Amino acid sequence: MEQDIIDGLKLKKDQVLEQWLKDQAEASDYSNNFNTNEELEGQSAELVDILLSTLNEDTLNNFSSGDLEPLTDYISSLTISRARQGFSPRETATYIFTLKDALIKVLGEIVAGEPTKLYSVTLKISKFIDNIGILSFETFITGREDVISQQSDEMAELSTPVIRVWNGILAMPIIGTLDSARTQIVMENLLQGIVDTGSSIAILDISGVPAVDSLVAQHLIKTVNATRLMGAECIISGIRPEIAQTVVHLGIDLSQMITKATLESALKYAFNTLQLEVRRIDKNKAN
Amino acid sequence: MERIPILKMGRFLLVTIQVDLYDRLALTLEEDLVQMVYDTGASGVLIDISALSIVDSFMGRIIGNIAGMSSIMDAETVVVGMQPAVAITLIELGLPLAGVHTALNVERGMALLESRMSARPDDTSDADDD
Numbered sequence: 580m581e582q583d584i585i586d587g588l589k590l591k592k593d594q595v596l597e598q599w600l601k602d603q604a605e606a607s608d609y610s611n612n613f614n615t616n617e618e619l620e621g622q623s624a625e626l627v628d629i630l631l632s633t634l635n636e637d638t639l640n641n642f643s644s645g646d647l648e649p650l651t652d653y654i655s656s657l658t659i660s661r662a663r664q665g666f667s668p669r670e671t672a673t674y675i676f677t678l679k680d681a682l683i684k685v686l687g688e689i690v691a692g693e694p695t696k697l698y699s700v701t702l703k704i705s706k707f708i709d710n711i712g713i714l715s716f717e718t719f720i721t722g723r724e725d726v727i728s729q730q731s732d733e734m735a736e737l738s739t740p741v742i743r744v745w746n747g748i749l750a751m752p753i754i755g756t757l758d759s760a761r762t763q764i765v766m767e768n769l770l771q772g773i774v775d776t777g778s779s780i781a782i783l784d785i786s787g788v789p790a791v792d793s794l795v796a797q798h799l800i801k802t803v804n805a806t807r808l809m810g811a812e813c814i815i816s817g818i819r820p821e822i823a824q825t826v827v828h829l830g831i832d833l834s835q836m837i838t839k840a841t842l843e844s845a846l847k848y849a850f851n852t853l854q855l856e857v858r859r860i861d862k863n864k865a866n
Numbered sequence: 867m868e869r870i871p872i873l874k875m876g877r878f879l880l881v882t883i884q885v886d887l888y889d890r891l892a893l894t895l896e897e898d899l900v901q902m903v904y905d906t907g908a909s910g911v912l913i914d915i916s917a918l919s920i921v922d923s924f925m926g927r928i929i930g931n932i933a934g935m936s937s938i939m940d941a942e943t944v945v946v947g948m949q950p951a952v953a954i955t956l957i958e959l960g961l962p963l964a965g966v967h968t969a970l971n972v973e974r975g976m977a978l979l980e981s982r983m984s985a986r987p988d989d990t991s992d993a994d995d996d
Contacts, residue, residue: 763954770950777970804962808953810946810969 582636584700587689588682589631596627599681606677622657626678629653639703642710654711658718668719675715679708739764741772748849749778750842752817754787762798766805773811780849781806784842786817796831803836812837812852816845870895872902878910878979879903879941880972884917892928899932903941909986910979911936914972916947926961933966942967942982946975 588595600623633650654675661671682704690697734755742750749772753765769781783802788795799815806813816839818826826833839845850857868891873880879902881895903911913932918925933943944967956963967982969975 766954766957767950770953773970774950779970779974801957805950805953805957808945808948808956808963808968809950810948810971810974 581639581700581703584686584689584696585631585634585636585639588634588685591685591689592627592631595631595681595685596624598684599623599627599678602677602680603674606673626653626657630678634707639707642707650711651714654714655718658715659722662719662722668716671715671719672712675708675712678711679705682708735761735764739768741768743772743776743778744782744846745849745853745855747776747778747853748780748782748846749773749776750782750784750846752784752787752842755789757785757788757795757798759798762802766802769802770805770809773806773809779811780852781811781813782842782845782849783813783815784817784845785815785822786819786842788817788822791822791825793829793831796826796829796833800833800836814839814845814848816840816842867894869898872899874902874906874908877908877983878912878976879906879908880912880914882914882917882972886920887918887925889924892925896928896932896935900935900939903936903939908941909983911941911943912972912975912979913943913945914947914975915945915952916949916971918952919949921952921955923959923961926956926959926963930961930963930966933963937965942979944969944975944978946970946972 600620603619603623629650633647635646638644638647658671661674683701686700686704687697690700739751739753739761742752744750749769751765751769751772753761755761757765765783769783772778773781783799785791785799791799803813803815814837815833818838818840837848839848868885870881870883870885870887870891873882879899881899883895885891887895899911902908911932913929915929929945933945936943943965945963946969948968967978969978
């Protein structure tokens with residue numbers, strides 16, 4: 580019985596598409612969008628095509644059926660491409676749900692005069708399209724989450740370089756917030772750098788850290804202590820006036836650590852410790 | 867029974883831990899070392915833990931204990947060659963080993979001990995008497 584109606588729908592494919600495009604035009608207040616009309620029409624035609632070719636009595640009642648794979652794949656790729664093009668989730672959802680209206684309108688013509696039958700089929704079609712909508716939401720969110728996690732990974736890698744400033748002196752500029760995961764990476768990289776280069780002084784520059792709270796301070800103290808255990812000395816540099824204010828207001832004791840206002844003064848301290856001297860060469864005298 | 871050798875090098879004692887330290891071995895080392903400091907009157911102890919890759923809170927405490935005991939017997943303790951992973955573990959366990967001196971390797975540890983000894987004038991006169 581349902582198969583008859585589905586076959587009827589398949590015959591009226593062109594009408595479904597036409598109705599859908601009309602509904603889309605009515606529903607959209609995004610008339611001048613990125614997609615040209617031909618592109619949108621082509622996309623819609625392809626979707627209707629795939630939808631109706633995969634739709635049968637079995638798949639209508641069972642959305643997780645394997646036969647629906649072409650449709651779910653197409654919906655996923657469509658959602659991702661729309662998300663990348665900058666469509667809002669609302670626009671994509673409207674796009675999918677106007678298809679429901681179109682299908683139901685055409686259904687009304689096919690099973691005219693049989694309200695009970697129309698009702699039951701409408702219910703099923705409605706549920707089917709809702710499932711497509713849910714799928715597109717899921718894909719949308721997964722896509723976004725992938726991008727976010729990829730970005731945070733890249734940031735963690737990018738922002739923790741160990742720089743060998745001088746023979747025996749390492750510097751590590753920290754840019755961005757210092758949370759537990761970052762601290763772990765910073766600590767590991769710094770300690771490994773100390774082992775690899777045999778450096779005895781490490782400078783941790785925090786001028787790129789936006790705010791220092793008690794947790795960040797604790798992370799800093801941990802890093803300094805770990806460096807000390809390795810047998811190297813750790814200097815914290817880049818203490819901006821605001822940071823100094825917050826640290827003291829919070830009552831954090833940094834007196835156990837060597838702290839300097841700028842990287843320059845940290846470097847000077849390091850040269851002093853290593854008994855090095857930087858001098859200007861007087862060229863006239865040399866000649 | 868297995869023991870960790872303690873070598874006497876001039877005024878200093880040198881302990882290199884080349885095996886994985888288990889609890890009983892660590893306790894024996896603690897006893898032996900303190901006895902050795904007493905017997906030799908050493909003024910410095912250098913513990914090389916570069917081969918130690920696993921450390922737990924007990925081991926961290928033993929290292930701290932040894933340093934504390936040596937220092938009240940007037941011997942400076944330097945722990946050298948700690949692995950990054952070990953350092954991070956000790957810090958995460960809340961054992962920063964406050965009283966212990968550290969150095970990157972045995973060579974620098976020796977230099978550190980020497981410089982600390984020269985800072986103690988009466989000690990050098992002791993050494994001259996020996």
